[in-house]
Amino acid sequence: MRVASKGLIDRSKPVHFSFDGRTYRGFAGDTVASALLANGVTLMGRSFKYHRPRGVMTAGSEEPNALITTGTGARREPNVRATVQEIYDGLVTRSQNAWPSLDVDVMAVNDLAAPFLGAGFYYKTFMWPKRFWEAIYEPVIRKTAGLGALSGESNPDTYERAYAFCDLLVIGAGPTGLMAALTAARAGADVILVDEDSVMGGRLNAESEAVGHQSGALWAAGIVAELAAMDNVRLMPRTTVTGAYDGGMFGALERVNQHTSKRGGGAPLEAFWRISAKHSILAAGALERPVAFQNNDRPGIMTAGAVRAYLNRWGVAPGRRVAVFGNNDDAHRTARDLMAAGVHVVALIDSRAEAEIEGFDGQVITGAVVCNTGGRKALESITVRSEAGEEALQVDCLAVSGGWNPTVHLTCYMNGRPTWREDIQSFVPPPGAIPNMTVAGACNGVFSTHGCLSDGVDAGTAALKALGKKAVAVEVPVAEDADYALVPLWAVAGKGRAWLDFQNDVSVKDIKQAAVENFRSVEHMKRYTTQGMATDQGKNSNVAALAILADATGRGMPETGTTTFRPPYSPVAIAAMGAGAQGHGFAPERHTTSHKRTVERGAPMIEAGLWYRPSYFPKAGETTWRQSCDREVGYVRKAVGVCDVSTLGKIDIQGPDAGKLLDFVYTNMFSTLKVGRVRYGLMLREDGMVMDDGTTARLGEHHFVMTTTTAAAGNVMRHLEFVTQCLHPEWAVSFTSVTEQWAQFAVAGPKARELLNGLLDKEIDNDNWPFMACGDVSIGGVAGRLFRISFSGEHAYEVAVPSRFGAALFDELVKRAEALGGGPYGMEALNVLRIEKGFITHAEIEGRATASDVGMGRMISVKKDCIGKAMAARPGLVDAERPQLIGLKPVSAEGEMTAGAHLFEREAEAVRVNAKGHVSSVGYSPELGRMIGLGFFAAGPTRMGEVVRLVDHLRGVETEVEICHPVFVDPEGERARG
Amino acid sequence: MLARPGPDAGEVAWDNYLHLRDNPAGVTEELWQHDGGCGSWLVVTRDTVSHVISKVEMAADVKRAMQAAS
Numbered sequence A: 001m002r003v004a005s006k007g008l009i010d011r012s013k014p015v016h017f018s019f020d021g022r023t024y025r026g027f028a029g030d031t032v033a034s035a036l037l038a039n040g041v042t043l044m045g046r047s048f049k050y051h052r053p054r055g056v057m058t059a060g061s062e063e064p065n066a067l068i069t070t071g072t073g074a075r076r077e078p079n080v081r082a083t084v085q086e087i088y089d090g091l092v093t094r095s096q097n098a099w100p101s102l103d104v105d106v107m108a109v110n111d112l113a114a115p116f117l118g119a120g121f122y123y124k125t126f127m128w129p130k131r132f133w134e135a136i137y138e139p140v141i142r143k144t145a146g147l148g149a150l151s152g153e154s155n156p157d158t159y160e161r162a163y164a165f166c167d168l169l170v171i172g173a174g175p176t177g178l179m180a181a182l183t184a185a186r187a188g189a190d191v192i193l194v195d196e197d198s199v200m201g202g203r204l205n206a207e208s209e210a211v212g213h214q215s216g217a218l219w220a221a222g223i224v225a226e227l228a229a230m231d232n233v234r235l236m237p238r239t240t241v242t243g244a245y246d247g248g249m250f251g252a253l254e255r256v257n258q259h260t261s262k263r264g265g266g267a268p269l270e271a272f273w274r275i276s277a278k279h280s281i282l283a284a285g286a287l288e289r290p291v292a293f294q295n296n297d298r299p300g301i302m303t304a305g306a307v308r309a310y311l312n313r314w315g316v317a318p319g320r321r322v323a324v325f326g327n328n329d330d331a332h333r334t335a336r337d338l339m340a341a342g343v344h345v346v347a348l349i350d351s352r353a354e355a356e357i358e359g360f361d362g363q364v365i366t367g368a369v370v371c372n373t374g375g376r377k378a379l380e381s382i383t384v385r386s387e388a389g390e391e392a393l394q395v396d397c398l399a400v401s402g403g404w405n406p407t408v409h410l411t412c413y414m415n416g417r418p419t420w421r422e423d424i425q426s427f428v429p430p431p432g433a434i435p436n437m438t439v440a441g442a443c444n445g446v447f448s449t450h451g452c453l454s455d456g457v458d459a460g461t462a463a464l465k466a467l468g469k470k471a472v473a474v475e476v477p478v479a480e481d482a483d484y485a486l487v488p489l490w491a492v493a494g495k496g497r498a499w500l501d502f503q504n505d506v507s508v509k510d511i512k513q514a515a516v517e518n519f520r521s522v523e524h525m526k527r528y529t530t531q532g533m534a535t536d537q538g539k540n541s542n543v544a545a546l547a548i549l550a551d552a553t554g555r556g557m558p559e560t561g562t563t564t565f566r567p568p569y570s571p572v573a574i575a576a577m578g579a580g581a582q583g584h585g586f587a588p589e590r591h592t593t594s595h596k597r598t599v600e601r602g603a604p605m606i607e608a609g610l611w612y613r614p615s616y617f618p619k620a621g622e623t624t625w626r627q628s629c630d631r632e633v634g635y636v637r638k639a640v641g642v643c644d645v646s647t648l649g650k651i652d653i654q655g656p657d658a659g660k661l662l663d664f665v666y667t668n669m670f671s672t673l674k675v676g677r678v679r680y681g682l683m684l685r686e687d688g689m690v691m692d693d694g695t696t697a698r699l700g701e702h703h704f705v706m707t708t709t710t711a712a713a714g715n716v717m718r719h720l721e722f723v724t725q726c727l728h729p730e731w732a733v734s735f736t737s738v739t740e741q742w743a744q745f746a747v748a749g750p751k752a753r754e755l756l757n758g759l760l761d762k763e764i765d766n767d768n769w770p771f772m773a774c775g776d777v778s779i780g781g782v783a784g785r786l787f788r789i790s791f792s793g794e795h796a797y798e799v800a801v802p803s804r805f806g807a808a809l810f811d812e813l814v815k816r817a818e819a820l821g822g823g824p825y826g827m828e829a830l831n832v833l834r835i836e837k838g839f840i841t842h843a844e845i846e847g848r849a850t851a852s853d854v855g856m857g858r859m860i861s862v863k864k865d866c867i868g869k870a871m872a873a874r875p876g877l878v879d880a881e882r883p884q885l886i887g888l889k890p891v892s893a894e895g896e897m898t899a900g901a902h903l904f905e906r907e908a909e910a911v912r913v914n915a916k917g918h919v920s921s922v923g924y925s926p927e928l929g930r931m932i933g934l935g936f937f938a939a940g941p942t943r944m945g946e947v948v949r950l951v952d953h954l955r956g957v958e959t960e961v962e963i964c965h966p967v968f969v970d971p972e973g974e975r976a977r978g
Numbered sequence B: 001m002l003a004r005p006g007p008d009a010g011e012v013a014w015d016n017y018l019h020l021r022d023n024p025a026g027v028t029e030e031l032w033q034h035d036g037g038c039g040s041w042l043v044v045t046r047d048t049v050s051h052v053i054s055k056v057e058m059a060a061d062v063k064r065a066m067q068a069a070s
């Protein structure tokens, strides 16, 4: 019910929204929770495990109960707190975790089975039999428990990642934060003030106390207006600081358009900020905790501070007959405010016998507790227990206060452990937990308004000092400065279930049960009971749970300690953190210059790192990829094929010591290579394993171009940087990646030279351009490079031109190849061609293979040191029994082989301990008319011609295969030289 | 990592260079690389408990100083 003349809502602006299919009216400034309460709706959700009816408990982001789903279709967003979601025209919301409806939830039967579903229930019940877990238990649990669900559709909304920098970040814009920001801003500091609420002012907007000569809310609005007018201040409402990280970095989630119907276009729904601050002030305030007693979870029971917030900020009376129950003086305000607003306060119940109550002349019951409640979907009555006995009171709302917990979370994200303060019966941040952070106000245990205002000034002044700026005096206005008097009251003794964690349905009994079963450490208790593990992370309940655990284990609070708080402070959508990373934004794509033409030819593209390369080029009439692949292999073996190899890493190396560098990173010698020649090189890691291989060309006395495999280009670059900076900075050598600068194409096959000679401005022959020659060429007037190297074993070249000519050259090469009976070929054909020649790739040199494993042990030069040489000589790495590179072919021409299959001796059982090797690469060889493969087998080179067993347990393949020499085609290498 | 043993330094020296690292709770020196930028290798002095970085030097400068001292 609305209360006339109360609240900061705009009554001239009605807003319509729906909840569970019914339309409700609220006003601009309402949250879903305040608007529903104003409409008399108190049942807003069902609990996680027992499906108990639950209403709103708080008025902030800590809300455990009132979780709703907003939006429809792909825009559906689950687990939104009704206390945070502002209403706008057309907003669609639904309740969660109830079936068929919130009102009639059949799963509430769980509540009757509660005696069997207590702490550790999952662990105890579903342990056996194992196979039942996947088949029965998990699907059933997932269906019946759990919160809201995603739509399963792709998220169409826009999110953004943003960055900000400041002298001072002030977290929280209550009395403390406002004064801190004002103090720093007036002195000229660059300030960012962040608050999760839509209206800055914190508790001042929820209380009736005055600040200076005006209401707290008006005073706050005045300060906010002053700050907003300053150039050196950025105000960020609707923004939650979610984490504190190294070096003054903070994460923050801004709900940019969650309060509007604006979707899509340029406006992001949410933005995830990284804020870099030289100094920070935490003024996050405090959260009120309830008291545990039997049936303390009925809709209508909420924290005393929330009742005041609904009354003072939103002009809503959460009930017609309200009782207030607390253990501290702060709770009395609720009774006073309600009475002043004309709401009937049935009784003010204070657990302290000596409590003195001022300014309230209704029924006061001291030395008493609420021990039970009645009603089902709404609160109908409470039972008050005192020395005089038990008395039932008819109420529809109960405001409860067990005291306030400082919001210490952020200070714990970098290993800080909060310290217990006996006087306020709660934890406060340890000093210095976050470098360059000052903690002030309620989150540091200062609970009066005046105390917070002056603590804010002090924090702002301290920040200015740390920033080396001069403070200007800021006057602290007059405000309430009452003592915060309380006597601890965590749980009221009684038989029934008294709830602590409302979202996860954890009761006092569960905590005690955990202690009885020896889960006495807080971390164990938490996981055993799931206390504090829901989306609200137990913000209202953790401290009480710890107190009950401390009591049950006979330890004090300091000894019991707290669980570890971790970011984010409140839930952050993955879509916001990963903004821009949906779909094509997930990873950058690298395209070669022939990409467009390749896609036009219908080639399926495969990813190679970030690169996209053609798998094969299909032709009309071909129904399988194998047909295309076999045809393309034929181009290279019989005519000429063209393949874009620009993705190979290319590193241009120059300087007088370039040869020294190459000798040091390659196992073999490069300083002796003649200008105009190319050499194959093998590169090791320092631990002796093969890192990469490739060819390096010497273009001049002090000029080399190294090629790396596509996959290892980045690694090799880092490796060269390490060697030249960390090991030999004295060498006069420079290098840079030129992978993007050159488009490079393989032209391979018996007609390769014929093709090139039609294109080169000056013809080549076998004498002036022999195998492994390289040099500058001119192609239609364009300065390019030509390398006579072969990855197919055929007479082949790689021709390179500056990238801007790549597309044109590719077209020209393909056209000419087709005229000669050839054409373009893709990765599948390239793979078959290299397997037929026994050339290795990263399928073979996958990080565990040594040079001798791949048959290149003799490539480690004895004349010089190189990276990896010392460690490659370790006995274990040169053991003759190590699996070594071999060729494999099936005994029967139809025999199937798969990469990843294991190899066993013919008679051995195909179990792991008997594995003698594995298959690394396979392909179908048109030349041999059967599958062929490369692999590794123990002492393989001594087993030539022997038959072993290939077993692929995963794909159900078993084949008898013959170990053979890894070079299947042209073992003498005549073709490449011809 | 900057003091690479000679080829004949023996197993112990190589094992130490390649595998053995101190893992103190406190101040330690680490090699970092500005991988997304200029490629510089850096010697970073960092406190493993607080994550506070107290010193950053170019690895090439540190290595040159080591070479000059030996």
Ligand SMILES: [Zn+2]
Residues within 6 Å of the ligand: B034, B037, B038, B039, B040
């Ligand atoms: Zn850099």
